[in-house]
Amino acid sequence: MRTPIMAGNWKMNKTNEEACELASAVKEASGAVTGTEIVLCPPATALSTVVGCVEGSNIEVGAQNMYWEDSGAFTGEISADMIKSTGAQWVILGHSERRGRFGVIEEGFTEELQKVFGDTDASVNTKLKKALAAGLKPIACCGELLSEREAGNTDEVVAGQVKAMFEGLGDCSSAGFVIAYEPVWAIGTGEVCDGDEADRVCGVIRSVVAEVAGEEAAQAIRILYGGSVKPDNVEGLMAKENIDGGLVGGASMKADSFAALIDAAAASA
Numbered sequence: 001m002r003t004p005i006m007a008g009n010w011k012m013n014k015t016n017e018e019a020c021e022l023a024s025a026v027k028e029a030s031g032a033v034t035g036t037e038i039v040l041c042p043p044a045t046a047l048s049t050v051v052g053c054v055e056g057s058n059i060e061v062g063a064q065n066m067y068w069e070d071s072g073a074f075t076g077e078i079s080a081d082m083i084k085s086t087g088a089q090w091v092i093l094g095h096s097e098r099r100g101r102f103g104v105i106e107e108g109f110t111e112e113l114q115k116v117f118g119d120t121d122a123s124v125n126t127k128l129k130k131a132l133a134a135g136l137k138p139i140a141c142c143g144e145l146l147s148e149r150e151a152g153n154t155d156e157v158v159a160g161q162v163k164a165m166f167e168g169l170g171d172c173s174s175a176g177f178v179i180a181y182e183p184v185w186a187i188g189t190g191e192v193c194d195g196d197e198a199d200r201v202c203g204v205i206r207s208v209v210a211e212v213a214g215e216e217a218a219q220a221i222r223i224l225y226g227g228s229v230k231p232d233n234v235e236g237l238m239a240k241e242n243i244d245g246g247l248v249g250g251a252s253m254k255a256d257s258f259a260a261l262i263d264a265a266a267a268s269a
């Protein structure tokens, strides 16, 4: 039986003061909930603050990205040890907003500019190896673009991303390894993926993990769904066999809606 996880990805939102206010409200509402793990992922600037604000509760903290080197001339990057030194235990890796998989080219932005963060299957794999070696718990993201889904390539795209994550990874049967399935077209759009379909793709992911890392790893690894998770659709998603929790943007940034998501995850355990 896998323990569910409800993780909030605050993306590039919240100053330190705002982060502490939200983290404290989440702690007040949900800090004593058991039956699910709870993870808050504020911007790197607020990691230490949020760790302090949730102290003494069941809430853990994660970063939204990291670089694989220990230190050096990598302006703007942060290392696994830097994340750990804040007291955070988790790190999101390969989010579609970092892979440049926006799927929409906004007016005034070139396609190249939109890919400016530049995460690839290979860099996500390298970051994963480093995170695991450093003892951070990764939430590694995958998901297809709308154009890929419409072309009937969802399974192939997602399976390819997941296989690339495991390249040369060695033993990773730990329950600390989490994969998030986030269809790009469902992120921030209000258009949630149908529960049966999300469950089906998460099942495809689990079978890929079984193929590349063995059945034990496939059974231990938690697979989260992300993309417009809200209090009114969370129950249906959490009830699915292959969905072990959520990675949530918008609805994680209000304590009351995130509390409803946490309660649903705990109830699904």
Ligand code: 13P
Binding pocket: 009, 095, 182, 186, 187, 188, 189, 190, 226, 227, 228, 229, 247, 248, 249, 250, 251
């Ligand atoms: P939304 O919940 O705002 O759709 O964002 C999902 C997401 O990208 C979480 O990482």
